[in-house]
Amino acid sequence: MMNALGDPQSLLVLGGSSEIAMATARRLAGGRTRRIWLAGRPSERLDAATAELRGLGAEVTTVPFDAGDPAGHEEVLGKVFAEGDVDLVLLAFGVLGDQARDEEDAAAAVDVARVNYLGAVSAGVICGQALRRQGHGSLVVLSSVAGERARRSNFIYGSTKAGLDAFAQGLGDSLRGTGAHVLVVRPGFVRSRMTAGLPEAPLATTPDAVAEAILAGLRRGAETVWVPGAMRFVMSGLRHLPRAVFRRLPV
Numbered sequence: 001m002m003n004a005l006g007d008p009q010s011l012l013v014l015g016g017s018s019e020i021a022m023a024t025a026r027r028l029a030g031g032r033t034r035r036i037w038l039a040g041r042p043s044e045r046l047d048a049a050t051a052e053l054r055g056l057g058a059e060v061t062t063v064p065f066d067a068g069d070p071a072g073h074e075e076v077l078g079k080v081f082a083e084g085d086v087d088l089v090l091l092a093f094g095v096l097g098d099q100a101r102d103e104e105d106a107a108a109a110v111d112v113a114r115v116n117y118l119g120a121v122s123a124g125v126i127c128g129q130a131l132r133r134q135g136h137g138s139l140v141v142l143s144s145v146a147g148e149r150a151r152r153s154n155f156i157y158g159s160t161k162a163g164l165d166a167f168a169q170g171l172g173d174s175l176r177g178t179g180a181h182v183l184v185v186r187p188g189f190v191r192s193r194m195t196a197g198l199p200e201a202p203l204a205t206t207p208d209a210v211a212e213a214i215l216a217g218l219r220r221g222a223e224t225v226w227v228p229g230a231m232r233f234v235m236s237g238l239r240h241l242p243r244a245v246f247r248r249l250p251v
Helices: 019-029 044-055 071-081 106-134 155-175 207-219 231-239
Strands: 010-014 036-041 059-064 088-091 135-144 180-188 224-227
Touching: 010 019, 010 106, 019 036, 019 044, 019 088, 019 207, 036 044, 036 071, 036 106, 044 059, 059 071, 059 135, 059 224, 088 106, 106 135, 106 155, 106 180, 135 207, 155 180, 180 207, 180 231, 224 231
Parallel strands: 010 036, 010 088, 036 059, 088 135, 135 180, 180 224
Antiparallel strands: none
16 A cells, blocks of 8 residues: 555566666665566566665565567466555556668567557556556556657657557546556656667656656646656647648658
8 A cells, every 4th residue: 555655665567677667666665665576578687677676675576577468468467466455557668669660561560569559458457457456556657748649750659659648548537436546657758778879859858857757746646747847838739730730840
């Protein structure tokens, strides 16, 4: 259960080696969160994340989890929730893909959709059901400003985030009144391994800044968080631009 200060005592990270997830888990492990499950594909990076969080005093369990294999989610996540209540679930997995390649390779485009959308829907439904049964807990879903309006330069990735964002909003509405809560997080360009080598976009942010925004949003019971906050107004303007004007922009 959340303590009197609203801090989670247990955390499940889906996408355990994500930089945003780790920045968030690091802050929680340094506070009052003592039980953490890191779900992800086995890797040296996941091992390092586990060791770091244990070093901060958390009891950490790694869980083999493949976002692109929804058929296995029920069994894997069911075992986690069977071990005890989870106060906070952070859905942080995702892939950027290679837009130029994916436009020429249908299978590669489908792989992006499978992880970012199908995998997230599967895991989100399962975790949402578990939080409903608990009668408490929050699900944080990492969306993206890219889902606000599909851009020529990354419409495959953006379309998966648009679908994920709509799904997460609807899931939050369906859980309203049950004690469970969904927070949708929409970061702009985040300086991370995923974006390494890409031209930096205006209002670029960092995993640490996103983590701070997540925790602040949870404390005030927010349903949507933009990171940085100014992206909300930027994307509102872009969303309402006529298409003929929008497609002329260098985006």
